[in-house]
Amino acid sequence: MNKTILSIKNLHKSFDKEIFRGFNLEIQDGEFVCIMGRSGCGKSLLLRLISSLEKLDKGKILFEDKEISEPSLEIGLLFQEYNLLPWLSVYQNITFGIGKLNFLQKEIDIKVNKLLKEFKIIEYKDSFPAQISGGTKQRVALARTLIMDPKLILLDEPFSALDYYTKQDIYKVITDIHKKYNKTILMVTHDPHEAKKLGNRVVEISTFDN
Numbered sequence: 001m002n003k004t005i006l007s008i009k010n011l012h013k014s015f016d017k018e019i020f021r022g023f024n025l026e027i028q029d030g031e032f033v034c035i036m037g038r039s040g041c042g043k044s045l046l047l048r049l050i051s052s053l054e055k056l057d058k059g060k061i062l063f064e065d066k067e068i069s070e071p072s073l074e075i076g077l078l079f080q081e082y083n084l085l086p087w088l089s090v091y092q093n094i095t096f097g098i099g100k101l102n103f104l105q106k107e108i109d110i111k112v113n114k115l116l117k118e119f120k121i122i123e124y125k126d127s128f129p130a131q132i133s134g135g136t137k138q139r140v141a142l143a144r145t146l147i148m149d150p151k152l153i154l155l156d157e158p159f160s161a162l163d164y165y166t167k168q169d170i171y172k173v174i175t176d177i178h179k180k181y182n183k184t185i186l187m188v189t190h191d192p193h194e195a196k197k198l199g200n201r202v203v204e205i206s207t208f209d210n
Contacts, residue, residue: 002028005064005184006050006152012058019045023059025203027152032178032185034199036192041205043188044080047154050186051077063152076150080157082137084129090116091125094144115143119173135166139173146177153177155187159194167194174198 006027013020019042027033035043048054050061052071061068063075084093094112103111116122119139124132132140138158145153155174159167175198178185189195195202 002030005029006186007062007065008050008059009062010059011049011056011061013042013045013049013054013056020056023205027184027186029151029184030182032198032200033187034195034202035186035188035205036190036195036202037205038207041207043205044156046205047077047156047186047188050152051075051154053077073148074150075152075154076145076148077154078141078145078156078158080160082129082134082141084137084140086129089126089128090121090132090140093129093140094147096144098147111147112143115147118176119143133166134161134163135169138162138166138170142170142173142177146181151184153183153185155185157188157190159189159191171198 004026006025008023008025011020011023012018023046035046037043045054049056050063050068052068063072068075085096088096091112094115095108098108098111113122116125119142121136121139121143124136124140129137129140142158158174159170162170171194174185174187177183187195187198192202
């Protein structure tokens with residue numbers, strides 16, 4: 001039986017209204033969990049809390065039994081937007097930030113070229129974001145997340161801006177990441193068919209009157 005990699009205990013968070021009130025969730029190592037719920041229920045906020053981009057008001061979020069207090073390289077977050085830097089090439093966008101891990105340049109080249117080939121974007125290695133399609137940008141953003149080798153990958157509606165055919169291609173990329181690299185994935189989606197297709201488990205967050 002897989003161990004618990006992420007544990008959310010008695011989470012409370014408010015802004016102008018209360019969003020989470022005593023929310024609890026456990027994610028097992030290697031799971032692919034899809035988060036669903038109406039707009040405004042806190043789906044994207046939950047990912048930001050897990051990645052320490054927002055601070056909780058009360059409760060605990062534990063990653064591998066340790067309380068999360070700051071952003072970690074073990075947790076990768078892919079936003080709804082691609083967030084690629086327009087003045088950097090595809091290669092440079094993927095390697096942006098990897099210097100923190102103290103890899104030799106040769107090791108970085110090997111890692112990047114492997115991902116470029118697996119994601120079928122090797123021909124765009126020297127291209128800039130303005131020169132590539134939305135689907136290719138999403139693959140680059142995924143590669144940038146994966147090159148840091150996080151244990152937990154958080155995906156915030158990664159397919160919302162893609163057309164139907166591009167979505168099918170990226171579905172396969174995400175599924176391959178989950179299976180091949182045995183990554184734990186927590187993904188926000190509005191699409192029940194998407195959740196059923198990709199996830200092992202679906203968690204629905206409901207709203208309540210304040």
